[in-house]
Amino acid sequence: MSENSHQKGLIIRPITNGTVIDHITAGEALNVLKILGITGTTTESISVATNVTSPRIGRKDIVKIENRELRQDEVDRIALIAPQATINIIRECAVHNKKGVTIPPLLKGVIRCPNPGCISNTKEPIISSFEVTRKGLQCTYCDWLITKDIANHII
Amino acid sequence: MDHIISIRDFSRERLDHILDTAQRIGDNQYDARALSGKILGLLFFEPSTRTRMSFETAMARLGGACISIDCVEASSIVKGETLADTIRVISGYADAIVLRHPKEGAARLASEFATVPVINAGDGAGQHPSQTMLDLFTIRQSMPLEQVDVGLLGDLRYGRTAHSLAYALSLYDVNLHTIAPKGLELPPNVVQELRSRKMKVREHSSIEEVIRDLDVLYVTRIQRERFPDTASYYGVASSYRITPELLEGVRERLIILHPLPRVDEIDPRVDALPYARYFEQARNAVPVRMALLLEVMK
Numbered sequence: 160m161s162e163n164s165h166q167k168g169l170i171i172r173p174i175t176n177g178t179v180i181d182h183i184t185a186g187e188a189l190n191v192l193k194i195l196g197i198t199g200t201t202t203e204s205i206s207v208a209t210n211v212t213s214p215r216i217g218r219k220d221i222v223k224i225e226n227r228e229l230r231q232d233e234v235d236r237i238a239l240i241a242p243q244a245t246i247n248i249i250r251e252c253a254v255h256n257k258k259g260v261t262i263p264p265l266l267k268g269v270i271r272c273p274n275p276g277c278i279s280n281t282k283e284p285i286i287s288s289f290e291v292t293r294k295g296l297q298c299t300y301c302d303w304l305i306t307k308d309i310a311n312h313i314i
Numbered sequence: 315m316d317h318i319i320s321i322r323d324f325s326r327e328r329l330d331h332i333l334d335t336a337q338r339i340g341d342n343q344y345d346a347r348a349l350s351g352k353i354l355g356l357l358f359f360e361p362s363t364r365t366r367m368s369f370e371t372a373m374a375r376l377g378g379a380c381i382s383i384d385c386v387e388a389s390s391i392v393k394g395e396t397l398a399d400t401i402r403v404i405s406g407y408a409d410a411i412v413l414r415h416p417k418e419g420a421a422r423l424a425s426e427f428a429t430v431p432v433i434n435a436g437d438g439a440g441q442h443p444s445q446t447m448l449d450l451f452t453i454r455q456s457m458p459l460e461q462v463d464v465g466l467l468g469d470l471r472y473g474r475t476a477h478s479l480a481y482a483l484s485l486y487d488v489n490l491h492t493i494a495p496k497g498l499e500l501p502p503n504v505v506q507e508l509r510s511r512k513m514k515v516r517e518h519s520s521i522e523e524v525i526r527d528l529d530v531l532y533v534t535r536i537q538r539e540r541f542p543d544t545a546s547y548y549g550v551a552s553s554y555r556i557t558p559e560l561l562e563g564v565r566e567r568l569i570i571l572h573p574l575p576r577v578d579e580i581d582p583r584v585d586a587l588p589y590a591r592y593f594e595q596a597r598n599a600v601p602v603r604m605a606l607l608l609e610v611m612k
């Protein structure tokens with residue numbers, strides 16, 4: 160096996176069961192892992208490819224996670240930083256379900272409000288709530304508007 | 315259920331309806347027993363004597379009663395109990411709740427847990443809709459809200475009173491002029507939003523250049539803690555001070571408003587001029603809050 164095909168093999172190595180997140184905005188793969196709570200200490204088997212050439216979006220990142228199917232709230236979080244991503248659920252080596260991601264109009268429990276004076280950052284029995292608007296993400300409680308570095312505010 | 319949380323929740327029609335009711339109340343056309351048998355719960359987690367007294371007065375004038383916890387009692391609650399729990403409990407006692415709280419968004423949270431209407435009486439640096447309504451009401455008493463030039467002066471960056479008023483005025487035919495020291499200008503996203511609502515917004519750095527073009531001058535406090543040292547504060551504060559000399563040659567119908575208390579922003583000699591309407595504005599707190607209480611409890 161040549162070095163080249165070996166590398167290619169690493170990138171596209173199929174998984175038996177799990178999730179392939181494709182068409183991630185180039186450079187955001189590590190943020191996707193962060194969102195999914197995958198750190199050096201977790202046990203999942205992960206493959207990450209960054210800056211892969213893509214006819215569709217130029218450069219892209221790909222993340223494969225074995226033996227884990229993403230929940231909807233995880234998909235919503237990914238949509239925030241990689242709006243063009245596609246999620247492929249793999250079962251028995253076959254694509255069981257393929258879908259794009261959409262940002263829901265209301266993000267519940269996804270974003271931590273950056274405003275230290277916001278009631279959502281206290282011990283009250285509520286979860287954070289952000290409305291998705293043209294201008295950015297707006298806190299339902301204090302109206303704080305997040306327009307950039309969204310990944311830094313994801314819970 | 316009608317909660318009064320943020321001025322942003324209001325359409326022009328609903329605001330006009332409340333202001334019309336306040337107008338009738340101001341003309342003594344109201345039923346002094348309209349809220350007889352009703353109980354208003356006043357939850358003040360930080361001091362605001364005037365706001366509380368004006369709500370107590372408003373409730374008494376409509377024949378209702380108040381129960382309250384003051385901020386000393388409230389501060390001990392803050393340590394032990396969540397606001398959500400306090401609201402659930404007081405909902406069982408009162409027919410409506412007036413809430414003042416240091417955290418932004420507290421009133422929105424309260425509305426999620428209350429089983430009675432919640433009126434926001436100020437949440438931290440956040441919303442204080444009844445203040446905005448009485449500001450609007452005071453302007454409307456002097457002139458119809460058509461082709462009016464309103465100047466907002468002072469700390470427009472952190473002063474949410476000014477943001478709320480600007481937002482409410484954008485529902486009407488009003489040209490907005492902002493006059494703020496460097497660094498305390500209206501935030502760009504607020505300006506952008508007002509413009510997207512078809513409001514004309516012009517930004518000025520000195521009061522002299524615009525004072526003769528105004529029908530309304532709304533003065534807010536410039537706080538000392540926004541400045542690195544006392545000297546630079548006094549330098550800025552004195553250049554934004556309203557004096558009788560500054561007011562020479564202004565439009566005849568000009569009115570000057572201030573949410574009070576004032577410190578040095580308005581020279582006391584201005585009080586005797588016909589433009590000074592800030593004490594009238596303060597008095598209007600009662601009819602406007604009566605109208606709000608009727609709106610949520612009738």
Ligand SMILES: [Zn+2]
Binds near residue numbers: 273277278
């Ligand atoms: Zn917030």
